[in-house]
Amino acid sequence: MIAAAFSRVADRLLTVDPGLVRLHTALRVALACLLTGVASIEWTVSHHQPITLAAPGILFAMVAPLFVRDARRPAWFVTLFYLYFGACTCFAVASVLSAYPLAGDAGFLVVMFVGMLCQACGPRALGSAMLGVVCFYLGLYLHPSTAHLVQSLLLSAFAPLMVALVGRAIVPTRAVASFRLAIHTVTLRAARVLHAPAAATLSALNEAALSLEEQLALLNPPDAETIRERIVEVEVAAGQFAFASGPVDNGAGADVLRQAIARLRAIAHRRDANHASSAMTSHGVAAGLSVSQRIASLRDKLCWLPATRATTAAFLAMLIGHSLSPERWFWAVITTFVVFLGTRSRADTIYRGAQRLVGTLAGALVSVLLVAPLHDSPVLLVAAMLLCVFGWAYFILSAYAPGVFFITVLVGLVYGELGFAMGPLVEIRIEEVLVGCLVSFAVAMLMMPLAATRHVETRLGAVLGGLREVVRLATSSGGRTSAEAGVAMRKLDRMWHDLRIALRPLQTQRVVVWNPDVELATGSLLCCLHWARVLSDPARGGEVSGHSALNAATVDAAHVESIVARLDSLIARYSGVGDGAALGVFDRRAPVMTSVDVDPGKAPALVQLDGAVAHLFERLTRPVVGARRVFNWALRSRAT
Numbered sequence: 001m002i003a004a005a006f007s008r009v010a011d012r013l014l015t016v017d018p019g020l021v022r023l024h025t026a027l028r029v030a031l032a033c034l035l036t037g038v039a040s041i042e043w044t045v046s047h048h049q050p051i052t053l054a055a056p057g058i059l060f061a062m063v064a065p066l067f068v069r070d071a072r073r074p075a076w077f078v079t080l081f082y083l084y085f086g087a088c089t090c091f092a093v094a095s096v097l098s099a100y101p102l103a104g105d106a107g108f109l110v111v112m113f114v115g116m117l118c119q120a121c122g123p124r125a126l127g128s129a130m131l132g133v134v135c136f137y138l139g140l141y142l143h144p145s146t147a148h149l150v151q152s153l154l155l156s157a158f159a160p161l162m163v164a165l166v167g168r169a170i171v172p173t174r175a176v177a178s179f180r181l182a183i184h185t186v187t188l189r190a191a192r193v194l195h196a197p198a199a200a201t202l203s204a205l206n207e208a209a210l211s212l213e214e215q216l217a218l219l220n221p222p223d224a225e226t227i228r229e230r231i232v233e234v235e236v237a238a239g240q241f242a243f244a245s246g247p248v249d250n251g252a253g254a255d256v257l258r259q260a261i262a263r264l265r266a267i268a269h270r271r272d273a274n275h276a277s278s279a280m281t282s283h284g285v286a287a288g289l290s291v292s293q294r295i296a297s298l299r300d301k302l303c304w305l306p307a308t309r310a311t312t313a314a315f316l317a318m319l320i321g322h323s324l325s326p327e328r329w330f331w332a333v334i335t336t337f338v339v340f341l342g343t344r345s346r347a348d349t350i351y352r353g354a355q356r357l358v359g360t361l362a363g364a365l366v367s368v369l370l371v372a373p374l375h376d377s378p379v380l381l382v383a384a385m386l387l388c389v390f391g392w393a394y395f396i397l398s399a400y401a402p403g404v405f406f407i408t409v410l411v412g413l414v415y416g417e418l419g420f421a422m423g424p425l426v427e428i429r430i431e432e433v434l435v436g437c438l439v440s441f442a443v444a445m446l447m448m449p450l451a452a453t454r455h456v457e458t459r460l461g462a463v464l465g466g467l468r469e470v471v472r473l474a475t476s477s478g479g480r481t482s483a484e485a486g487v488a489m490r491k492l493d494r495m496w497h498d499l500r501i502a503l504r505p506l507q508t509q510r511v512v513v514w515n516p517d518v519e520l521a522t523g524s525l526l527c528c529l530h531w532a533r534v535l536s537d538p539a540r541g542g543e544v545s546g547h548s549a550l551n552a553a554t555v556d557a558a559h560v561e562s563i564v565a566r567l568d569s570l571i572a573r574y575s576g577v578g579d580g581a582a583l584g585v586f587d588r589r590a591p592v593m594t595s596v597d598v599d600p601g602k603a604p605a606l607v608q609l610d611g612a613v614a615h616l617f618e619r620l621t622r623p624v625v626g627a628r629r630v631f632n633w634a635l636r637s638r639a640t
Helices: 002-016 018-046 051-066 073-097 101-117 123-142 146-155 158-170 175-195 199-219 224-242 247-270 273-277 281-287 291-301 304-324 329-340 346-374 378-395 400-417 422-447 452-475 482-507 521-536 557-575 600-621
Strands: none
Touching (some): 002 018, 018 051, 018 146, 018 175, 051 158, 051 378, 073 146, 101 123, 101 304, 101 329, 123 329, 175 247, 199 521, 329 346, 346 378, 378 400, 452 482, 452 600
16 A cells, blocks of 8 residues: 555656656755755864854755756766856855955956856856856855855765765666666656647647657667657547547557557656667767867847846846945845746746745745744754755756745745844845846846737747648658658657747736637647648558548648648748748748648548648637727737
8 A cells, every 4th residue: 555655655756747857856956055064064064163064065955956957977967067166256256256245246247247258158158157157156245255266166065976976876877777767757748638629738748758859869779760659649549539430430549549658657667777878979979070160159038138238237236226226236136037037938037026925925924834843853953944045956957936935945944044133134035036026027028028918929830831831741752751850840840849938927817817719729730730640651641530431532732722821821921921940940942732642541631631731721810709808918929
């Protein structure tokens, strides 16, 4: 009975955390912080030194494990070195500049600008940016003497040692085990489709499949193509079951889905450890790039406009924050940094700012309630701090509001243990965070060129362009292979994922916004994706529905032309004429499909896709009549 309960809990964890990646990362962060804190604080106590000397090392141990993700051991240690070197450099420079307030403030803005500029250059660059900003802040706030600076830097050496000990020995990254767990996640989410065949369940299955394929590309086992076929088989079977037209079809679809799940599970059981030594082709390709190609690639990833926006907001928050508190103004500036980090539209910025406000308010309240009871219980206090560190690491990259809640509670516990009065401290923190959020909102409204409407439309145009490309590759008679159509389908899946993320901020604003034209069309779009997946899968093309008796001769170029014509019309509507190449999704210069070669087994799928695209076209070109629209600034209506 205990084993069954444990199995159910593990399945629930896998459902929300594919491969338990977040759980393992949070464990590494908590253990690294604990070991670093024990070693460094013990030294400060035994030598009668200020406990704040341990702060840089503990801070590094708290952030670094989130971004040390390399599979190869040499790259793992190189990333750890870069993160540590950048953190120590920023802390040392800030400590020196703390004696010159204007220079320190200017340096803080420069570090923020560089961090925002490099945010899209990979986990190593993003981790260096976050550590650089918080360590620079720590150096300005602590303004240590030269002797204390040297001691802090020497003590911080415990941090990379403990991160390496935890990340390589205590809780190591086991790629093969994570891969098995990722397969289990896909099967669990596919099994949920049997009980709840809804669009959200299918999208969750697709996200798990994308995560599994990323790990598959990393491991590159000998049977990679077989595994990919099994993944697509499960997705197609799940779509067949969800879109079944009647009880008979639904029952047959359930049996097919169960069989597909069983075949994928069988692959997971056959996995053995020798696959871990498989060649990782992605690293080999990256290593083969020339220096000029790497520089060009990095230059293309630099985010100049987001860096300018964030730095402008940080400067305004700095001015206002200084007037509120000469010592706590950093909270307002760091708020602008995290609010703009990774956001792409005004709605994204407002959504992130609202999450930070909610998390801060809830965390401040809980920290006030916990400080007094835990003050005389060191063991419970340390346990509460570790729980906060674990919760922060578990949620911060996937659910921002809970992450902010845990870090706010942690800050309150730390300051309370150091003897600060909690009432004024909580008041100042809320005020500074509020200033940072309001300034970010204002700058986003004035300087963010991509409104929520345009952001959603851009993502929708990308999905439509990707769908057109899949149809072109799957039906072209120009010698296209099924592998090319499969790759295009996975790109389309990622575009669908980006569209769902773009819609997420708007879906939380239903109190003042309700424009169902695009949101209600996502169900039709998901149906189009399903039939495109069937069309691009040669193994399943003929097993689609009761239409299997159709003669392939009746499915000619007219169906393809109908699909492409509607998609081109929608692409022009949402992406703008001539914007396809800029989106990097499809090429309008691609040859028109005058020659169509439809496999007889795929003819039913093509008919179904034609109907799904027609329904999508009607949904998007004929807005819902009588829908409630209040303060509709988020999604503007477009003339048809």
